[in-house]
Amino acid sequence: MATESKTEVGSYFISNYPPFSQWSAEALDDVRAALHAPPLSPPGSSEPAPLGLYLHIPFCRKRCKFCYFRVYTDKRAEDVETYVSALAHEIELVSKLEVMGGRPFRFVYFGGGTPSFLSGKQLTKLVDRLRANINWDHAEEVTFECEPGTLSEPKVATLRELGVTRLSLGVENFSDAVLEENGRAHLSPEVYKAWDWIRAAGFPNVNIDLIAGMVGETWDNWKDCIKKTIALDPNSVTIYQMELPFNTVYSKDILGNQIETPVADWPLKRAWVKYAFDELAAAGYSVSSAYTMVKDKSKVNFSYRDNLWHGSDLLATGVASFGHASGVHYQNEPDWAGYVGRLEQGELPLYRGMKPTPHQLLVREMILQLKTGRLEVDYFRRKFGVDILEHWRSEFQQHADDELLSFNDREVTLTRKGLLRVDGMLPAFFEPEHRGVRYT
Numbered sequence: 276m277a278t279e280s281k282t283e284v285g286s287y288f289i290s291n292y293p294p295f296s297q298w299s300a301e302a303l304d305d306v307r308a309a310l311h312a313p314p315l316s317p318p319g320s321s322e323p324a325p326l327g328l329y330l331h332i333p334f335c336r337k338r339c340k341f342c343y344f345r346v347y348t349d350k351r352a353e354d355v356e357t358y359v360s361a362l363a364h365e366i367e368l369v370s371k372l373e374v375m376g377g378r379p380f381r382f383v384y385f386g387g388g389t390p391s392f393l394s395g396k397q398l399t400k401l402v403d404r405l406r407a408n409i410n411w412d413h414a415e416e417v418t419f420e421c422e423p424g425t426l427s428e429p430k431v432a433t434l435r436e437l438g439v440t441r442l443s444l445g446v447e448n449f450s451d452a453v454l455e456e457n458g459r460a461h462l463s464p465e466v467y468k469a470w471d472w473i474r475a476a477g478f479p480n481v482n483i484d485l486i487a488g489m490v491g492e493t494w495d496n497w498k499d500c501i502k503k504t505i506a507l508d509p510n511s512v513t514i515y516q517m518e519l520p521f522n523t524v525y526s527k528d529i530l531g532n533q534i535e536t537p538v539a540d541w542p543l544k545r546a547w548v549k550y551a552f553d554e555l556a557a558a559g560y561s562v563s564s565a566y567t568m569v570k571d572k573s574k575v576n577f578s579y580r581d582n583l584w585h586g587s588d589l590l591a592t593g594v595a596s597f598g599h600a601s602g603v604h605y606q607n608e609p610d611w612a613g614y615v616g617r618l619e620q621g622e623l624p625l626y627r628g629m630k631p632t633p634h635q636l637l638v639r640e641m642i643l644q645l646k647t648g649r650l651e652v653d654y655f656r657r658k659f660g661v662d663i664l665e666h667w668r669s670e671f672q673q674h675a676d677d678e679l680l681s682f683n684d685r686e687v688t689l690t691r692k693g694l695l696r697v698d699g700m701l702p703a704f705f706e707p708e709h710r711g712v713r714y715t
């Protein structure tokens with residue numbers, strides 16, 4: 276097996292630009308200037324950008340051995356209470372920022388960790404406190420991430436009452452042996468129990484997350500997982516290819532004990548995603564991005580993803596959250612003590628940031644939109660005054676020669692081969708100084 280096809284330790288998934296490793300505390304003056312001024316209109320527009328809100332709930336029942344998110348598994352009820360109070364206080368501060376500019380929240384995202392770790396009572400209390408300062412009655416999408424084993428029938432009903440429109444369920448796999456091996460807290464019967472409650476509550480949009488390449492995965496089991504996923508008939512299915520960033524349990528084991536990676540190689544993971552996309556397509560789903568298939572494109576909108584990938588503002592709340600306002604990136608304090616402590620002092624818990632150049636904002640939007648499988652050339656001409664095909668002629672040509680995409684004057688379209696390895700295609704568009712740097 277060629278070394279470069281192995282799943283080595285290191286980040287692969289690209290969610291922003293410039294890389295997070297390039298952000299720093301020195302840029303915090305730029306962040307504060309952006310937050311404490313009315314919203315800037317993006318290039319080529321006379322209107323401020325759409326506004327979104329991200330709330331990070333960092334608790335989990337157990338740490339999955341592959342997970343790289345900032346999560347806590349050892350917190351007691353008082354700690355959760357402390358965190359929820361800090362978050363509510365942060366939202367109060369955020370709601371008074373000038374950058375809000377009277378804009379309603381177009382989309383809201385409760386992400387994790389595991390937002391559904393909160394009890395129904397804690398959730399209602401949190402939302403009541405949030406509603407004292409903000410509202411999302413006019414939001415076109417309110418997403419809430421759930422781990423199956425944390426749900427109960429009343430909690431699911433509460434989520435719907437609180438205005439959640441899109442519930443995303445971390446199923447990951449249907450084999451109990453695979454789930455257990457990878458350190459998941461839930462087993463498959465909990466998925467089926469939760470599914471009945473979710474269907475009964477009537478969310479407009481329900482998504483299932485799967486991972487291709489969990490430790491112990493086999494062709495037979497993966498085929499069974501896809502069959503079971505299709506039988507549940509979710510509105511969308513998101514499939515990640517398993518990666519091993521530096522801080523996962525598996526990565527530490529590989530590096531510390533110098534063992535062979537236990538994760539399938541990239542060609543096999545891509546073959547699994549290809550199989551899943553083909554089966555989902557045969558069941559009536561269509562490609563919405565390199566990771567997601569949707570059942571009915573006219574009913575399911577991805578407000579969070581699509582707005583963010585078109586340069587919207589996103590106010591970040593919660594420990595370690597990432598935000599973007601008036602063209603400036605920022606991240607909150609990544610540690611509990613720093614996050615809670617700064618809020619106790621009445622301050623926003625800003626940690627580091629970066630003010631990208633106009634060219635870097637163009638790169639960011641282009642690589643993010645490439646993940647949808649399609650770029651509209653005119654969009655970039657209108658917004659940034661740049662002909663992307665001219666500017667990156669040799670990069671697009673190289674990708675075309677490698678059969679990863681095709682292009683004409685109007686659009687760039689990824690092939691299926693390109694879609695399956697899109698994250699690997701993106702660094703070609705980075706500025707030279709960002710190509711070799713660590714991503715996170």
Ligand SMILES: C[S@@+](CC[C@H](N)C(=O)[O-])C[C@H]1O[C@@H](n2cnc3c(N)ncnc32)[C@H](O)[C@@H]1O
Pocket residue numbers: 335341342343344386387388389420421422423444445446447484485486515516517518519520523
């Ligand atoms: C915040 S979690 C979703 C909610 C909840 N915490 C859960 O896991 O059920 C987001 C998703 O990231 C994906 N994920 C986490 N670690 C990953 C890794 N190392 N490689 C690929 N996908 C990963 C999983 O599919 C997971 O559902």
Ligand code: SF4
Pocket residue numbers: 334335336337338339342343344346387388389422445
């Ligand atoms: S994958 Fe989800 S449940 Fe597992 S540790 Fe990460 S955030 Fe928590």
